Amino acid sequence: MSKDTLIQQFENKMLSHMDSAYNLARWITGHDQDAEDVVQEAYIRAFRGFEKYTDINSLSWLLTIVRNTSYNWMKSKHGYRHLIEFDESVHSATDEPGFVGDRSQDFRQDAILNSSRNKDLLHQALKEMPLIFREVIVLHEIEDLSYKEIADIVGVPVGTVMSRLSRGRRRLQKTLASRLSRRNQVEL
Amino acid sequence: MSCSQVRTILYDYINAYVDEELSTTDHSAIQKHLEVCAHCANEKFQIEQIGNTIHNQFSYSAPYGLKENIRHTITGLADSDINLSNVAKRRFAWRWTYYVIPPVVTAVAAVLLIFSMMPTQDEVMMHNMMEQEIVSAHVRSLMEDNLLHVESKGPQEVKPWFNNRVDFAAQPEDLAADGFSLKGGRLDYLNKHTAASLVYESDDHIINLFVFPTMEADMKSFKNFQNRGYNIVKWVNKGLEYCAISDISLDELNKFARVYRKKITSPN
Numbered sequence: 422m423s424k425d426t427l428i429q430q431f432e433n434k435m436l437s438h439m440d441s442a443y444n445l446a447r448w449i450t451g452h453d454q455d456a457e458d459v460v461q462e463a464y465i466r467a468f469r470g471f472e473k474y475t476d477i478n479s480l481s482w483l484l485t486i487v488r489n490t491s492y493n494w495m496k497s498k499h500g501y502r503h504l505i506e507f508d509e510s511v512h513s514a515t516d517e518p519g520f521v522g523d524r525s526q527d528f529r530q531d532a533i534l535n536s537s538r539n540k541d542l543l544h545q546a547l548k549e550m551p552l553i554f555r556e557v558i559v560l561h562e563i564e565d566l567s568y569k570e571i572a573d574i575v576g577v578p579v580g581t582v583m584s585r586l587s588r589g590r591r592r593l594q595k596t597l598a599s600r601l602s603r604r605n606q607v608e609l
Numbered sequence: 610m611s612c613s614q615v616r617t618i619l620y621d622y623i624n625a626y627v628d629e630e631l632s633t634t635d636h637s638a639i640q641k642h643l644e645v646c647a648h649c650a651n652e653k654f655q656i657e658q659i660g661n662t663i664h665n666q667f668s669y670s671a672p673y674g675l676k677e678n679i680r681h682t683i684t685g686l687a688d689s690d691i692n693l694s695n696v697a698k699r700r701f702a703w704r705w706t707y708y709v710i711p712p713v714v715t716a717v718a719a720v721l722l723i724f725s726m727m728p729t730q731d732e733v734m735m736h737n738m739m740e741q742e743i744v745s746a747h748v749r750s751l752m753e754d755n756l757l758h759v760e761s762k763g764p765q766e767v768k769p770w771f772n773n774r775v776d777f778a779a780q781p782e783d784l785a786a787d788g789f790s791l792k793g794g795r796l797d798y799l800n801k802h803t804a805a806s807l808v809y810e811s812d813d814h815i816i817n818l819f820v821f822p823t824m825e826a827d828m829k830s831f832k833n834f835q836n837r838g839y840n841i842v843k844w845v846n847k848g849l850e851y852c853a854i855s856d857i858s859l860d861e862l863n864k865f866a867r868v869y870r871k872k873i874t875s876p877n
Contacts, residue, residue: 432683
């Protein structure tokens with residue numbers, strides 16, 4: 422393949438995914454500049470491997486590279502403590518199974534999410550969520566990827582994606598509910 | 610089964626229902642339940658609400674100019690082979706502190722570091738090249754219909770095939786009991802030497818285990834790498850390097866390496 426054809430093909434296939442790549446890097450690293458640097462580096466890596474991968478799901482492939490590059494970036498920048506594997510046994514005490522509705526029937530979420538202050542609370546809650554939940558929520562809710570596609574990107578079985586997504590959402594709802602009730606108490 | 614376990618499963622199902630990831634049977638079963646249960650219907654409603662808010666309002670777009678930057682970099686890359694680390698270094702070139710630190714101090718510190726604890730530049734480069742070679746060999750084997758030179762009905766057929774072709778003991782082992790079936794073997798060329806590739810399969814995923822001579826010292830524990838989305842597990846034993854590579858998860862691949870190593874070291 423000639424150089425120009427290769428570049429042309431790469432641009433057609435890969436540059437259209439730039440918003441998705443930036444969005445994922447931005448949600449993992451938490452900073453604009455870091456996300457830009459990660460995306461730059463990920464695209465360089467993608468270009469280097471591009472000739473060998475011509476007929477696969479290009480978005481999944483790119484996002485896998487973006488995710489790995491983000492993780493390496495965080496390690497080199499903040500050390501390993503930011504990427505400590507989420508410890509099920511430690512966190513599950515506050516993460517008890519069951520429904521959120523038990524505690525949150527006294528407000529309706531649709532009304533709640535229509536105010537911008539409450540959207541900020543939700544945004545903050547997602548930002549502070551452990552990475553293993555945050556990444557699957559972002560990949561599913563924002564990028565509309567299926568469980569199978571997410572499983573391939575994150576490198577875990579489909580069942581794990583399902584339970585992480587479910588637990589992640591429950592945590593979001595609980596965090597939101599408790600912050601709202603705390604704020605309402607303050608305002609009273 | 611406890612009440613909370615049942616609730617968790619039900620909550621998982623409502624999530625998968627919203628995500629349209631259930632089988633047709635389960636989907637209609639949950640749908641019927643939602644029609645009669647206000648509590649679960651409320652859960653579903655909340656999941657959808659939060660999802661919609663995240664979808665519509667929490668996505669970041671790439672800043673203006675990033676695309677152009679990358680286009681420019683790619684064109685440059687195609688022209689000349691820029692080293693990744695140079696790109697990273699250039700990114701930080703604006704930091705004036707780099708120029709303020711007395712060069713003598715940095716030079717001394719660097720020399721001390723390099724000699725005392727860090728791998729030399731050459732070693733790092735060698736390692737990176739090796740990693741690239743492993744990934745390329747793996748990808749080639751999957752692409753060119755070139756996975757197997759010898760098909761396996763069991764280790765007893767694959768072993769003699771290798772005996773006539775490589776000058777070290779490649780040890781194909783039957784690991785079917787642990788979920789890794791031996792498909793066969795192949796010859797590759799790695800680290801300037803003929804390498805034996807033992808091909809295993811786990812749930813339709815191919816694992817290539819490359820074995821080839823090395824000068825490296827024995828390694829007691831596994832080293833893990835990730836490269837282009839593939840997981841790699843490496844160890845060295847008595848002058849042979851073993852490199853397992855696959856797209857299965859790192860945990861699974863480490864398990865594979867553990868059961869293989871155990872099998873070849875415990876004679877029974």
